[in-house]
Amino acid sequence: MATRPDPILLTPGPLTTALGVKQRMLHDWGSRDTDFIGMTADVVRQINDIAGGGDTHACVPMQGSGTFVVEAMIGTLVPRNGHVLVCVNGEYGRRIVKICDILGRRRSTVETPEDQPTTADMVHDALAADGSITHVVLVHCETSTGILNPLEEIAKVVSSQGRSLLVDAMSSFAALPIDARKVRFDALVAASGKCLESVPGMGFAVVRKEALEPCAGNSHSLSLDLHDQHQYYLKTKQWRFTPPVQVVAALHEALRLFNDAGGQAARYRRYRDNCDALVRGLTRIGLVPFLKQGLQAPIIVTFHAPSDAKYDFNAFYGKVRERGYTLYPGKLTQVETFRVGCIGAIGAAEIQAAVDAMAATLKEMGVTQLAPARPDPGSRSRAAAPASSRNR
């Protein structure tokens, strides 16, 4: 079968990985092989180190995509009579609300428009108003827009109010600084196929040991139980159920590359440069970013769709893909947008070439009105909806 070269994935995962990461998967390992057990031990130790976890925290790996470990975190850390405050300003916050509902955990929300961060003041007021709230769940970088929520400020408020913080750091971990010695959280989750630049297939939670210890029996689920997974690992150094051996091997190599390249600070700089080059390049041709730049995490950028009648996302996507670049659709319900990721094993050259491919494609399609349609004052987007707080 003839194969095309892999596209450059400008998406928030799966993303473009280094050749060495792919090559590390070309082996078979048994789950009890000492080599494999050693790789798992290295991976969990290094992830805990990246989070500044030290002896107070432990990294618990979990099979599956990112949502599996988000669900495992909530099901394990929140007791069945707990009450969760979910900070919502996008799709992944809404997914956490859904998880709480399905797991039968009582929940309330603080909601902000999709172009505005949750603020520490809002969380403070919600906690002060309701002493029954036990946990706050925050999405650090809300990948549905790329907005960054102020983790450190919110963590201070949650801690000063004596509640627990759970963080979905899926698209920020290892790129943005998160240090458990400075930011108090009970659990933080992310996954292999995001800013660590490996393949998808496993998530992990960095959990404060003191918070995890009393969680036996909280989980609604056999497989998504972080407490049980951790206990089994402590006893055997093995995964409880079939481990994704090739995914662990790839992540092991991705972590080596991450450390060799200078760790989180270096990764942040590369993504920042990618993001700046992307925004500069697409703004120059007339496209308009959805977020104010001060709110933008250097992970994924949302752009308004051009107002030109000749623009059609699927056609644009297909033609840019033919040129070798994979874009990402928008995830906003009421404003037409598309997204371009800045993460993965890519740098300035790939970003510049992608900008050129998008510019050439729009030209070929005859799209000349690149600015977004002016908002209809009667139908404000969800992005402009008022901030609110809801209880269920």
Ligand SMILES: Cc1ncc(COP(=O)(O)O)c(C=O)c1O
């Ligand atoms: C912030 C955030 N949370 C959760 C997820 C869910 O991950 P998955 O689609 O891998 O289940 C993602 C995926 O991109 C994400 O960006």
